[in-house]
Amino acid sequence: MAGIRLDAFTGRYAQRTAGMTASEIRALFAVASRPEVVSLAGGMPYTTALPLDAVGSLMSDLIARNGPAALQYGSGQGDPVLRELICDVMALEGVIGSPDDVTVTVGSQQALDLITRIFIDPGDVILAEAPSYVGALGTFASYQADVVHVPMDAEGLVPEALREAIAQVQASGRTAKFLYTIPNFHNPAGTSLSDPRRDEVLQICVEAGLLVIEDNPYGLLGFEGPPTPAIRARGGENHVIYLGSFSKTFAPGLRVGWVLAPHAVREKLVLASEASVLCPPALNQMIVSEYLTTQDWQGQVAVFQKLYQERRDAMLNALTSMMPSGTTWTHPTGGFYVWTTLPAGLDAKVMQPRAITARVAYVPGIGFYADGQGQRELRLSYCFPEPARIEEGVRRLAGVVEAELELLQTFGPSFSERITGATTPSPGLA
Amino acid sequence: MAGIRLDAFTGRYAQRTAGMTASEIRALFAVASRPEVVSLAGGMPYTTALPLDAVGSLMSDLIARNGPAALQYGSGQGDPVLRELICDVMALEGVIGSPDDVTVTVGSQQALDLITRIFIDPGDVILAEAPSYVGALGTFASYQADVVHVPMDAEGLVPEALREAIAQVQASGRTAKFLYTIPNFHNPAGTSLSDPRRDEVLQICVEAGLLVIEDNPYGLLGFEGPPTPAIRARGGENHVIYLGSFSKTFAPGLRVGWVLAPHAVREKLVLASEASVLCPPALNQMIVSEYLTTQDWQGQVAVFQKLYQERRDAMLNALTSMMPSGTTWTHPTGGFYVWTTLPAGLDAKVMQPRAITARVAYVPGIGFYADGQGQRELRLSYCFPEPARIEEGVRRLAGVVEAELELLQTFGPSFSERITGATTPSPGLA
Numbered sequence: 133m134a135g136i137r138l139d140a141f142t143g144r145y146a147q148r149t150a151g152m153t154a155s156e157i158r159a160l161f162a163v164a165s166r167p168e169v170v171s172l173a174g175g176m177p178y179t180t181a182l183p184l185d186a187v188g189s190l191m192s193d194l195i196a197r198n199g200p201a202a203l204q205y206g207s208g209q210g211d212p213v214l215r216e217l218i219c220d221v222m223a224l225e226g227v228i229g230s231p232d233d234v235t236v237t238v239g240s241q242q243a244l245d246l247i248t249r250i251f252i253d254p255g256d257v258i259l260a261e262a263p264s265y266v267g268a269l270g271t272f273a274s275y276q277a278d279v280v281h282v283p284m285d286a287e288g289l290v291p292e293a294l295r296e297a298i299a300q301v302q303a304s305g306r307t308a309k310f311l312y313t314i315p316n317f318h319n320p321a322g323t324s325l326s327d328p329r330r331d332e333v334l335q336i337c338v339e340a341g342l343l344v345i346e347d348n349p350y351g352l353l354g355f356e357g358p359p360t361p362a363i364r365a366r367g368g369e370n371h372v373i374y375l376g377s378f379s380k381t382f383a384p385g386l387r388v389g390w391v392l393a394p395h396a397v398r399e400k401l402v403l404a405s406e407a408s409v410l411c412p413p414a415l416n417q418m419i420v421s422e423y424l425t426t427q428d429w430q431g432q433v434a435v436f437q438k439l440y441q442e443r444r445d446a447m448l449n450a451l452t453s454m455m456p457s458g459t460t461w462t463h464p465t466g467g468f469y470v471w472t473t474l475p476a477g478l479d480a481k482v483m484q485p486r487a488i489t490a491r492v493a494y495v496p497g498i499g500f501y502a503d504g505q506g507q508r509e510l511r512l513s514y515c516f517p518e519p520a521r522i523e524e525g526v527r528r529l530a531g532v533v534e535a536e537l538e539l540l541q542t543f544g545p546s547f548s549e550r551i552t553g554a555t556t557p558s559p560g561l562a
Numbered sequence: 563m564a565g566i567r568l569d570a571f572t573g574r575y576a577q578r579t580a581g582m583t584a585s586e587i588r589a590l591f592a593v594a595s596r597p598e599v600v601s602l603a604g605g606m607p608y609t610t611a612l613p614l615d616a617v618g619s620l621m622s623d624l625i626a627r628n629g630p631a632a633l634q635y636g637s638g639q640g641d642p643v644l645r646e647l648i649c650d651v652m653a654l655e656g657v658i659g660s661p662d663d664v665t666v667t668v669g670s671q672q673a674l675d676l677i678t679r680i681f682i683d684p685g686d687v688i689l690a691e692a693p694s695y696v697g698a699l700g701t702f703a704s705y706q707a708d709v710v711h712v713p714m715d716a717e718g719l720v721p722e723a724l725r726e727a728i729a730q731v732q733a734s735g736r737t738a739k740f741l742y743t744i745p746n747f748h749n750p751a752g753t754s755l756s757d758p759r760r761d762e763v764l765q766i767c768v769e770a771g772l773l774v775i776e777d778n779p780y781g782l783l784g785f786e787g788p789p790t791p792a793i794r795a796r797g798g799e800n801h802v803i804y805l806g807s808f809s810k811t812f813a814p815g816l817r818v819g820w821v822l823a824p825h826a827v828r829e830k831l832v833l834a835s836e837a838s839v840l841c842p843p844a845l846n847q848m849i850v851s852e853y854l855t856t857q858d859w860q861g862q863v864a865v866f867q868k869l870y871q872e873r874r875d876a877m878l879n880a881l882t883s884m885m886p887s888g889t890t891w892t893h894p895t896g897g898f899y900v901w902t903t904l905p906a907g908l909d910a911k912v913m914q915p916r917a918i919t920a921r922v923a924y925v926p927g928i929g930f931y932a933d934g935q936g937q938r939e940l941r942l943s944y945c946f947p948e949p950a951r952i953e954e955g956v957r958r959l960a961g962v963v964e965a966e967l968e969l970l971q972t973f974g975p976s977f978s979e980r981i982t983g984a985t986t987p988s989p990g991l992a
Contacts, residue, residue, distance in 0.1 A: 139826035140800065140824070140826060141773075141824070141826055141827055142826075144681065144739065144773075145680055145681060145830065146679065146680060146681055146682050146683045146686075146705075147683055148679070148680075148683075149679075149680045149681075149830055149834075152680070152830060152833040152834055152837065153833065154833060161637075176634055176635055177634075179629070179630040179631075179633040179634050180630045182629070182630070182633060184625055184626065184629040184630070185626070187625055187629065187633070188621070188622035188623075188624075188625030188626050188629065189622060191618070191621040191622055191625065192618035192619060192621055192622040193618075194618075195614055195617055195618030195621065196614065196615070196618050199609070199612070199614040199617065199618065200609040200610045200612075200614070201609075201815075202815050203609040203612060203617070203813035203814070203815040203816065204606055204607075204609050204813070204814060204815050205606055205809075205814045205815065206815065207591075238668050238817075238839040238842075238843070239839060239840055241837075241838070241839050241840040242838060242839045245837060245838045245839070249576065249578070249579075249704070250575055250576060250578075250579045250582070251574065251575060251576055251579075252576050253576045253577055253578075256576075267836075267837075267840060270833075270836060270837045271837045271838075273837075274679075274833075274834065274837040275576075309574065343571075343574075370570065379635075383633035383634070383845075384633070384634060384635045385631075385632050385633040385634050385635065385636065385843055385844035385845045386633065386843055386845055387668075387839065387840075387841070387842070387843040394570070394571070396569035396570060396571055396572075397571055400575065400579055400582060403582040403583065403584060403700075403704075404579075404582055404704065406697075406700065407582065407671075407675060407697075407700045407701045407703075407704040408671070408672060408675045408701075408838065409668040409669060409671050409672045409675070409817065409839070410669055410671040410697060410817075411817070412668075412817070413668070413815060413816055413817040413843065413846060414815035415813075415815045415816055415846065416843060416845070416846065
């Protein structure tokens with residue numbers, strides 16, 4: 133029985149712990165990080181492009197000037213200097229908020245955790261796009277929320293589908309607490325919520341008494357003109373909880389995100405954060421403040437935009453020239469991700485080991501749904517590999533898809549049915 | 563009605579949110595941080611004593627050598643290099659663990675949160691010392707745990723009282739999930755669990771099927787000889803979850819703590835941490851690893867020991883020479899805190915505004931109990947102010963206590979009864 137460890141604590145865990153399972157992405161990391169594999173799986177920003185000399189210098193300057201405070205406990209709500217600066221950052225997307233209503237968090241993942249903690253009782257419903265961010269789904273599951281997915285199309289969340297989903301939840305006697313949405317350069321879908329739909333989605337939620345959780349880590353990483361004003365910027369002060377992050381505009385290794393919430397909610401968020409981590413790291417907050425005030429951070433964001441745009445182009449061009457017909461994908465105008473739907477009869481999860489053998493990694497789609505959808509779908513990331521590697525990765529992937537199609541044609545659809553149990557394409561972005 | 567804000571979200575929060583209330587300590591911070599006030603309230607390590615030049619240099623060196631990784635996402639469990647080093651640190655207190663069973667957390671507060679999250683259903687019982695760490699009580703309340711306090715004496719937790727508490731919980735039909743204990747230089751009690759009692763407490767918990775949560779942030783900050791081996795070091799591998807922190811040996815502004823847990827529990831902790839913060843900050847972990855490997859960190863701990871010992875001496879000497887008779891206090895042999903019990907008839911919470919007026923701050927005792935005990939008690943910290951300030955603070959405090967006693971003698975015990983509703987001294991350390 134070597135290697136098998138029984139869990140002596142089974143039966144002693146909380147009920148919520150049963151909902152904690154390893155994500156599709158996590159299981160992939162070990163294989164995807166082998167050097168011979170082209171990873172189109174991870175969502176890692178290209179931190180190599182940062183002005184590293186300047187970042188190192190500002191850290192040592194900060195310690196020389198203000199070391200005892202940077203290394204000390206801070207406030208649970210977060211450093212007031214940084215909260216002021218965060219308001220300036222949010223204003224770039226039309227969001228006007230008070231520093232007093234901002235809570236600094238350990239990445240926006242912690243903001244998701246705190247929001248779920250203060251609003252969700254077991255069995256409460258959260259509405260979310262189909263597909264949705266895998267990290268949010270994990271958090272929602274850990275609080276025993278019931279996620280109801282709302283379809284998207286090329287313009288993002290479909291308002292009519294949102295109305296229907298709300299009506300169905302109400303008809304079933306359950307309580308929907310909020311809509312969770314990523315309006316810009318969606319992870320994983322790669323689409324953005326169109327300008328007119330932002331107003332419509334807000335209005336639908338206000339009428340239904342639903343909060344909107346607007347998660348916006350990628351908003352400043354658009355490739356085509358200025359940002360579309362946020363949902364929060366459209367009269368949503370009392371109805372929207374807005375999440376931001378420095379993980380994509382600066383560096384994820386700092387784990388500095390934030391949440392802007394109506395004042396009463398902000399008070400609960402701070403209490404929940406104190407119970408969770410006492411306070412976010414003072415050092416990291418002061419590093420971000422130094423970076424925002426001493427560096428041309430918007431110039432650096434422009435560097436990232438250009439870099440990711442080149443990679444996006446490399447990926448879309450490679451997909452267009454190499455993927456077998458019947459494969460479709462989204463056309464992101466910013467962010468990190470292209471959402472791909474395989475030809476009918478294929479299954480991205482079943483295909484995954486063969487892709488790894490062909491030295492290319494992606495994330496199968498089912499991890500981005502709480503309800504088992506997404507078997508034909510997969511997420512491709514273009515943020516980290518250089519363009520030539522992206523092209524090589526798509527070449528390898530196209531070869532795997534072709535081989536799968538040949539198998540399917542040889543053995544018939546019953547071949548993949550037997551493996552996957554699915555013949556109908558999943559809804560959503562197919 | 564200016565200044566009054568109603569909470570439009572009442573009725574929409576989760577049930578657990580009702581248990582989230584601001585701590586006594588938090589409410590104090592604003593007044594206690596005024597420069598004219600001698601604060602004996604906070605538990606801030608004296609970060610000014612750190613080798614700041616070296617810390618600044620190692621940060622810029624780290625970014626120059628390994629910036630893209632330090633600024634990138636990391637693993638949910640924490641950096642393997644740091645987890646190896648943490649095992650070396652734990653060995654100093656007799657704890658032998660595998661890096662694979664270590665999870666790095668955002669301070670040990672996050673470890674408390676994750677443990678509570680995976681084990682506690684609403685209504686489950688947690689046994690804890692009387693008094694106990696206010697931050698742990700806040701976390702336990704936020705998961706709707708029911709805390710049952712176990713009395714301490716000068717040798718720490720009283721084993722016979724632990725047996726009785728376990729029996730009472732069982733008799734009441736409730737489920738106790740774990741004992742939460744701070745065996746070294748207790749916050750707030752200032753006492754340590756004696757060597758023989760450590761074995762006894764472990765044995766009692768093993769027999770009762772209770773996990774021991776051993777929270778040990780201060781273990782290396784003893785003033786009298788080598789550390790007493792941890793509870794985890796006494797055959798507790800499968801029964802103890804051990805929490806450590808770099809907040810007191812290095813710097814709290816980094817928020818780097820850890821938890822060593824039986825393997826099956828560790829797997830759940832990592833999943834819970836990913837749902838909570840995705841991963842702890844890579845930068846902070848690498849800074850700690852650099853500090854441990856390039857600096858004489860144990861020499862620095864010796865510097866802290868000496869510094870805190872001088873301050874402990876200053877506080878105990880001042881208390882002995884100045885406090886009115888009838889006041890008692892503990893005699894810490896390490897750590898940051900002296901737990902003080904006022905003469906019968908006084909109430910530390912009622913006295914607090916008068917102490918602030920006299921420009922001295924402390925933390926009233928009731929915040930360190932989940933059940934309203936501790937009215938005569940208060941926590942004094944000697945970690946942050948310099949010795950002369952400590953002496954001045956105790957002088958002011960003694961004056962306030964004397965004035966309270968005069969009021970009591972003038973108006974009789976009914977005076978304080980009317981205010982506090984309490985005439986019997988609280989149990990525990992009185």
